[in-house]
Amino acid sequence: MNPLLKQILAARRIAHWQFDADLNIVARDRLAKTMPSLGNEPGGSLLAAFPELVGSEDALMAVIRGERKDLRLEYVNRNATDGDPSYWHLMVLADRATDGGILLAEEVSKLARLQQAYNQQRYEHVLLRQHAALRGRFLMDSILGDSPAICDLRDKIKTLSKVPTATVLLLGESGTGKNLTARVIHHSAMPPDAPLVEINCGALPDNLIEAELFGVEKGAFTHATASRVGLLEEAAGGSIFLDEIGELPLNLQAKLLSALESKTIRRLGSNRAIRVNVRIIAATNRDLQAEVAAQRFREDLFYRLNVVSLTMPPLRTLGEDILTIAHHLLAVFNMEFKKKVDAFTAAAEEKLRHYHWPGNVRELSNCIERAMIFAQGTAIDAPELILSEGIRVAAESVNDWSVPADGIDLDTVERQLILSALERAGRNKSKAARLLGLSRDTLRYRLEKYNIT
Amino acid sequence: MIPKAKSIGKSHPVALSICSFLQISQSGAMFCFMIAIKKKICLLGTFAVGKTSTVERFVYSRFNERYLTTIGVRVSQKLMPPMAVPGNSAKVQVNLLIWDIAAMDRFDAVVENYYRGAAGAIALGDLTRPDSFGQLAEICSRFRSINPEAALVIVGNKSDLQPPNADTAVEIDQLAQQFGAPAFTTSAKSGENVDAVFSRLVREMGAPV
Structure with a gap:
């Protein structure tokens, strides 16, 4: 090999192997000897040392004969001795001096790791988006049951999915699945990366809700040391789910109504109007019309929210769907508790069917969870289903x-x-x-x- | 006494391209020939369909939940069980050189070199991502344009997460018909059908010698 070329290769830390026309290694440089993850002794087969070249024998011979300029394989991945893979660019050139060829190997592990980090982020982002889209599709299936009330609910959600801007008011008792329905409505209508922001209006003290919803400008009050984006702003381009809207204080009801009407908000302590395009999904277990009559809820906000209202059916009205949901919960808790309970006894099914479920699906879930924790066999029997009716009688x-x-x-x-x-x-x-x-x-x-x- | 293996392939470069690297050895007094053949196969598919996990399951019987993108190519080897050659006392043992190839954004000379000389390929889609099968048609076409005779097996992976639904079942079936390939659903996580896919590919690659 040309001594100058050897010097250049050594300076660039590119290892090389010389091989003959029978694809046997005849020589290797000092650098090649120090690389445990690649290479072989002179006299050995090039293909045994570099299985990556198996299948490319035609191309190798074409390079040797001068019919082809080179043969390249990029980012060949080898396990290094320390466990981390190393990455190599391989290139085969003709070697006129030996009538054979030269294989050059340059380690590119650093470059490969950068490329990997970049691809990892890019692919994970795409996967998240795709899974979000799938979640929307699967969520529709997660509204279980075939009763007329559930079928009607699913039909209405499908219709709503075609109108992604319509404000929706979800009504119904506690535990009937308003939260789940809100997520299904959002995912079935919005792009996969559209945000869904949820806030429980009854869970925050009155003085915090305003800051949470509308955000805060730096200096708005003593401890406002930095500006903060509100939930309405965070939900821009997607949906905001206002759970327990009936709990919203009257003064904030007016501010929310103004935001809905003008599609703009102002952060606390700011005069600047920020435009937000958000779908509102609100929910309550209160009788909002009675609340309006009692002047605890603004009439104008009620009409603004009540564009489309869906009333969630109570569990006790769903007939055989109670058992469908119960069996689903059985499967869920089997996974969670690593148990193999696969049925309810006939007596247990009867008990599930005839109880009035004041806490709806949430109560059913708690009841089955409790039974599953103590379950010993493969079926849950009636006595294992402890209903809160007993507590009610005592009270x-x-x-x-x-x-x-x-x-x-x-x-x-x-x-x-x-x-x-x-x-x-x-x-x-x-x-x-x-x-x-x-x-x-x-x-x-x-x-x-x-x-x- | 077992004579030293003799390499035929070295002096027959053309033979190399057909059956890769061919060794013949005589074992024992029965003079039963064991023919070892190296065959290059590729795992094809877009990102995160489970190519690396499938190789890990098949070669090392392990599975890692963590998703780590593959860069470039990684070659693993696995000896398949010896097979009888019809009408011959010899047995053939295929050493699979399995090319786990990273998902490529474009098809260029680098990809051509990855595909070159492969006797077969396993084309994977992800059952939880129906669009991964749409991209598979183009990848398989490119692969076949470089290796027209190569065998193909179409695979819907991640059956543990989701069985094929009506949409993916149709897509898999169409791909199988388009490329004259058998189709499987697998789970690299549970190992379901993984060995069967590789065994079938070896059979599809045809006469071993």
């Missing part, structure tokens, strides 16, 4: 309560009552507070006291 006869002979811990009783109220209220803290005759703040204090999340 109705408060005057009969008495302290057991061996005493009772008052904190335990209070904690149990709070849990019961939360379950009855479908985890809605405002509603639970009302059931207990407490203010929301008092309930919040007691939730913290008893470490209830």
